Every structure is written in C-alpha cells, then in structure tokens.
Amino acid sequence: MQPGGASIKGTQKPIAAFWEGGASGGIPRIQGLIMRTIERMGFDGLLDALKAWGYTLIGSRVAQSAVTWGEIDSSADLPAGCHDEQAGGRYRISRNGRAALFDYAAGPQSLKKYFFPAQRQLWRVERGRNGSPRKIIPGDLTTPKLAFIGVRPCELAAIAVQDRTFLNGRYVDPYYKAQRENSLLVAVNCTNPSGTCFCASMKTGPKATEGFDIVLTEVFEGDRHYFVADGGSEEGRNVLAQVTSNTSSDHEIAAARRVSESAAKRMGRQLDTTQIKELLYRNDEHPRWDDVEERCLSCGNCTLACPTCFCHTVEDVSDLDGQAASRVRRWDSCFSIDFSYIHGGSVRTSGRARYRQWITHKLAAWNDQFGTSGCVGCGRCITWCPVGIDITEEVRAIRETEPPRSRVKSHGKK
Numbered sequence: 472m473q474p475g476g477a478s479i480k481g482t483q484k485p486i487a488a489f490w491e492g493g494a495s496g497g498i499p500r501i502q503g504l505i506m507r508t509i510e511r512m513g514f515d516g517l518l519d520a521l522k523a524w525g526y527t528l529i530g531s532r533v534a535q536s537a538v539t540w541g542e543i544d545s546s547a548d549l550p551a552g553c554h555d556e557q558a559g560g561r562y563r564i565s566r567n568g569r570a571a572l573f574d575y576a577a578g579p580q581s582l583k584k585y586f587f588p589a590q591r592q593l594w595r596v597e598r599g600r601n602g603s604p605r606k607i608i609p610g611d612l613t614t615p616k617l618a619f620i621g622v623r624p625c626e627l628a629a630i631a632v633q634d635r636t637f638l639n640g641r642y643v644d645p646y647y648k649a650q651r652e653n654s655l656l657v658a659v660n661c662t663n664p665s666g667t668c669f670c671a672s673m674k675t676g677p678k679a680t681e682g683f684d685i686v687l688t689e690v691f692e693g694d695r696h697y698f699v700a701d702g703g704s705e706e707g708r709n710v711l712a713q714v715t716s717n718t719s720s721d722h723e724i725a726a727a728r729r730v731s732e733s734a735a736k737r738m739g740r741q742l743d744t745t746q747i748k749e750l751l752y753r754n755d756e757h758p759r760w761d762d763v764e765e766r767c768l769s770c771g772n773c774t775l776a777c778p779t780c781f782c783h784t785v786e787d788v789s790d791l792d793g794q795a796a797s798r799v800r801r802w803d804s805c806f807s808i809d810f811s812y813i814h815g816g817s818v819r820t821s822g823r824a825r826y827r828q829w830i831t832h833k834l835a836a837w838n839d840q841f842g843t844s845g846c847v848g849c850g851r852c853i854t855w856c857p858v859g860i861d862i863t864e865e866v867r868a869i870r871e872t873e874p875p876r877s878r879v880k881s882h883g884k885k
Contacts, residue, residue, distance in 0.1 A: 559859025581778030667850030
C-alpha cells in the first residue's frame with residue numbers, strides 16, 4: 472500500500488501469546504510477526520512517516536495543567552519527562568527526571584471526544600423562499616484523517632466497547648463509523664500507572680493485545696532509550712516499514728515485557744470482579760447507596776470523563792428568523808434528573824438512584840447488553856470526581872457488608 476492509501480481496519484491481531492515464555496530459551500514469536508526496535512533519536516521518523524501517509528497527528532500535550540489530546544507536529548510537542556499524580560479528586564503534573572515521552576497515565580480526556588464528539592449537527596432544514604421547496608441538508612460525514620499517538624491499552628479497550636454500541640449493533644452510527652475508518656491508532660504500553668488505575672483488574676492493560684495499528688513499548692536501559700514496536704494491522708505494518716529501525720533482539724523484547732509486567736504490579740487500585748454482576752443486581756437496596764448519596768454531587772463529571780459512557784440527548788434548534796432549524800445531538804448524563812424524564816416526571820429523582828443506576832449499568836447490565844463490562848479500569852471517574860468517590864471502594868464496601876438477602880430492607884426510594 473502506498474502513502475495516502477485507504478486505511479484497512481479490523482485486521483488487528485492479538486499478541487498476548489507473544490509475551491509468554493522467558494528470554495533464556497528464546498522469546499516465542501507469532502508466525503509472520505517481527506518486532507522492530509526504534510531508537511529514541513529515530514522516533515520522529517515514525518511521526519514523519521504518518522504525516523507522509525496524509526495523517527494529521529493527534530497526541531498528548533500539556534495544556535491547562537493536565538495532559539490532554541491535541542494536534543502535534545513532532546515529539547517535541549509530547550509531554551517528555553511528565554508524570555501525573557492521581558488520587559480521588561486530585562490530579563497534578565510533576566517532573567520525574569526521566570526523558571520518557573509516555574510516562575503518564577490516562578488524562579482527563581479520552582478519544583471519545585473525536586469519535587463521538589460532545590455536540591454534532593445531525594441534519595438541518597431550510598425553509599424554501601418564494602414558493603421553492605424546503606431544503607434538507609444532512610449532517611456532514613466528512614472526517615479528517617487522524618493518527619492518534621500514545622493511545623493507552625485501557626483507551627483501546629474503551630474504543631472496542633464503543634464500537635459494540637455504534638458499529639456492531641443493528642443500527643450503525645454513520646458519523647462514528649466515518650471517523651473510525653479514517654483513523655490510525657498508535658498505542659503505547661503503560662509503564663507508570665497512576666494512583667487510580669486498575670486496568671489490570673479489568674484485563675484491559677497495562678499491555679495492549681489488540682485493537683491497535685501500531686503498538687510501542689518505551690524502554691530505558693542505562694543510557695539507552697528505545698521503543699519496541701509491532702504492527703497490528705496491514706497499514707500499521709506498512710507505516711513501520713518506512714521507519715528506520717532494527718529487528719528487535721530477544722533481549723530487547725524481554726526488556727519490553729518486563730516493563731509491562733512491572734506496571735501490572737504497581738496498579739493504584741484493584742477491583743474484585745468475581746460475580747460482580749450478580750453482586751450488584753442482588754444489592755439494589757444496600758444501605759451503601761445512601762452513604763454515596765450523601766457525598767455525590769450529581770455533577771456528571773464521572774460520565775463525561777468516562778471513555779465508554781455514550782448517554783446523549785437530541786435537541787431541535789431553530790434560527791431566530793424562523794427560516795431554518797437543526798437537529799443536534801449532544802452529550803448527556805444519567806446523573807441529570809431530566810435524563811430519566813418521561814411523561815409524569817423523572818424515574819430516578821434521588822442521587823442514590825442515579826449513582827446506583829450508573830455503577831450497576833457500567834459493571835453489570837452492560838454485560839447483558841453488550842457482552843462486556845462498561846468499565847476499562849482507567850480510573851478517570853475516581854480522579855475527576857470532585858469529592859473523590861471511588862468506584863472500586865464502593866464495590867468493595869458492598870461486597871464486604873452484603874447482608875443476607877432476607878434482611879435487606881427496601882428504602883422505598885426511586
């Protein structure tokens with residue numbers, strides 16, 4: 472395939488088996504798969520290759536005291552040497568003395584804002600003048616060609632979850648589909664998880680196994696700084712073929728594996744998912760929901776920061792002169808009292824009911840609807856909750872204080 476050719480998606484292959492085994496007897500390799508090592512000084516060659524293929528680069532940048540997504544031109548725009556300190560309701564950027572390009576965890580923004588933007592015009596209708604028929608203008612399906620640099624494994628898992636909603640069901644969202652088909656994902660295996668990460672519990676990280684076009688592992692060995700790279704799609708492999716690199720040695724592959732293994736042991740949080748669906752279903756009247764209600768502000772920060780939440784509303788908006796009207800889709804939140812409004816009033820009027828709905832849908836009902844959990848363990852909902860409500864702590868508290876079913880009393884709250 473030549474630069475500027477069509478992106479071939481859906482060809483990513485899991486590489487989990489690649490990491491099995493040790494270095495002493497040689498690293499097991501998947502048939503036909505060759506890892507490449509890119510030295511730090513040659514990293515910009517990868518970015519240049521992507522630009523040659525016509526991609527606009529979207530990567531992590533430091534803006535407004537946080538690591539956020541934005542357009543980049545070279546590795547100089549990446550947050551080198553930055554690490555984020557995260558806890559419940561707390562986020563700080565610090566310098567850790569290393570020159571690592573990807574030494575931070577998930578920031579406040581996910582890629583949801585690109586594939587499923589906060590607001591989109593679905594169509595517009597204009598009144599005909601002088602007896603001419605009205606004109607219906609469909610939403611614009613034109614999408615930019617984007618290459619995302621530094622996508623974390625939990626983000627890949629979140630994209631896969633949203634794909635089930637917008638691509639794999641009976642109804643396909645044409646806007647989501649258009650941007651997904653016009654995007655390339657360069658993933659980076661996590662090396663330094665934050666205090667609110669629990670992707671290891673959700674089996675979504677810290678090592679990427681599928682869903683990427685290219686995946687990188689950043690490695691430091693003494694004075695040497697390099698990346699072990701693998702292509703997960705035909706286009707990703709073709710891009711890598713144009714980058715100055717060497718075939719990865721068993722030693723380099725083993726070093727990359729150790730980085731991911733170390734990160735998995737340093738998760739800031741853990742979530743016991745054992746029969747979690749049944750646990751939440753049978754504890755819909757657990758007194759812990761009252762405790763959460765006393766703290767929850769129903770601000771919706773958790774749903775806005777979550778990379779898988781897709782709740783939205785549709786509004787019709789007319790121009791002031793009455794000559795045109797538009798239908799607009801925008802993000803909404805199940806924490807809004809109006810979200811569950813039906814004729815006669817809202818179904819969930821208390822903060823207790825709304826938080827219970829969110830966590831139960833995320834960790835239980837999502838499995839019934841889509842065959843997977845709606846949580847990928849990125850920890851954003853913990854970090855960006857103003858009062859530090861911790862989804863892992865709430866599940867733990869319910870599990871540890873679950874009363875016998877016969878003793879669970881209804882609170883009579885909706």
